[in-house]
Amino acid sequence: MEVFLTFDDGIHAGTAEVLTVLEKMKISATFFLVGKEMDSMYKWDPKKFLDTLKKIAEGHSIGNHSYSHTDEKYKDYYENDGVLSSSDGTRMSVEEDFDQGSSSIQDYLQLIYGDGYGKKIAGVGTKQEKLLARLPGRNTSYFSTGKNTVLNPPYIKCEPNTKKYSEQLFLKGYNVFGWNVEWNMSFDFHLNAAEQMAGKKTISPAEMYLKENRYKDRLLNDWSVVMDNIHRIVEKQQKVVLLMHDRAFRSTDLKESQKDLSISNTGFDPLNAETELEMLIGALIAQGAIFKTLDHFF
Numbered sequence: 027m028e029v030f031l032t033f034d035d036g037i038h039a040g041t042a043e044v045l046t047v048l049e050k051m052k053i054s055a056t057f058f059l060v061g062k063e064m065d066s067m068y069k070w071d072p073k074k075f076l077d078t079l080k081k082i083a084e085g086h087s088i089g090n091h092s093y094s095h096t097d098e099k100y101k102d103y104y105e106n107d108g109v110l111s112s113s114d115g116t117r118m119s120v121e122e123d124f125d126q127g128s129s130s131i132q133d134y135l136q137l138i139y140g141d142g143y144g145k146k147i148a149g150v151g152t153k154q155e156k157l158l159a160r161l162p163g164r165n166t167s168y169f170s171t172g173k174n175t176v177l178n179p180p181y182i183k184c185e186p187n188t189k190k191y192s193e194q195l196f197l198k199g200y201n202v203f204g205w206n207v208e209w210n211m212s213f214d215f216h217l218n219a220a221e222q223m224a225g226k227k228t229i230s231p232a233e234m235y236l237k238e239n240r241y242k243d244r245l246l247n248d249w250s251v252v253m254d255n256i257h258r259i260v261e262k263q264q265k266v267v268l269l270m271h272d273r274a275f276r277s278t279d280l281k282e283s284q285k286d287l288s289i290s291n292t293g294f295d296p297l298n299a300e301t302e303l304e305m306l307i308g309a310l311i312a313q314g315a316i317f318k319t320l321d322h323f324f
């Protein structure tokens with residue numbers, strides 16, 4: 027089986043932790059980056075941010091996951107083409123939102139490499155030759171299985187109201203990928219985000235690491251549940267695209283957390299997610315999985 031590990035919504039709290047595990051296990055993954063989250067991380071810790079992006083660019087693949095992430099207003103975004111960008115009702119279209127996401131990635135790569143970043147295709151990793159994108163909050167795929175001809179049409183599987191946007195991205199050269207397995211997590215920060223975030227565009231990494239927020243946006247299942255779901259998919263399809271979110275893997279002061287920790291009888295501890303990720307990858311390796319990044323889907 028081929029496994030494509032994908033991590034969404036970084037670069038943010040948890041991205042560096044994920045990279046450490048991947049480095050240890052010698053595995054490459056695909057990171058779908060969000061412009062506004064990168065800005066927030068850069069503001070919080072520029073050095074850590076740039077080190078993290080450099081590691082992704084050199085060892086993994088980069089995907090565009092938009093600039094705004096819809097400002098967590100998914101329905102409005104797809105029904106009315108984009109996000110409100112000013113109080114007078116002006117909108118930034120979905121296409122413009124992805125253009126801005128791409129500019130963010132390019133600008134930060136330029137900051138790291140200067141003119142030494144001589145990629146023919148801007149906004150991709152140093153070993154990457156294809157543009158990748160994922161729509162925020164929608165499991166939509168629109169990608170080419172090679173040359174796009176009448177005899178070889180793209181693979182298209184879209185959630186409602188997303189086809190025209192994925193087609194726009196495809197025509198710009200992106201391969202748009204959804205997923206077929208998800209490592210479920212709680213979305214405390216992002217559920218009903220408009221109210222919870224009180225007008226803020228994002229939760230800062232500093233807030234994500236606060237002790238009082240340590241149980242928010244955490245994994246809901248241990249690695250063996252994900253493994254069972256992978257086995258179910260593999261019966262029908264040989265390629266597994268696993269969706270995860272960086273922030274679920276952010277580290278916590280475990281000693282401090284032990285005080286109120288309620289570990290389930292399976293031993294699953296959502297605050298120790300880095301170990302969970304290691305266990306899943308280890309089990310997949312033991313079963314002969316081949317790990318690839320999404321630019322090598324074919």
Ligand SMILES: [Zn+2]
Nearest residue numbers: 034035162163
């Ligand atoms: Zn996302």
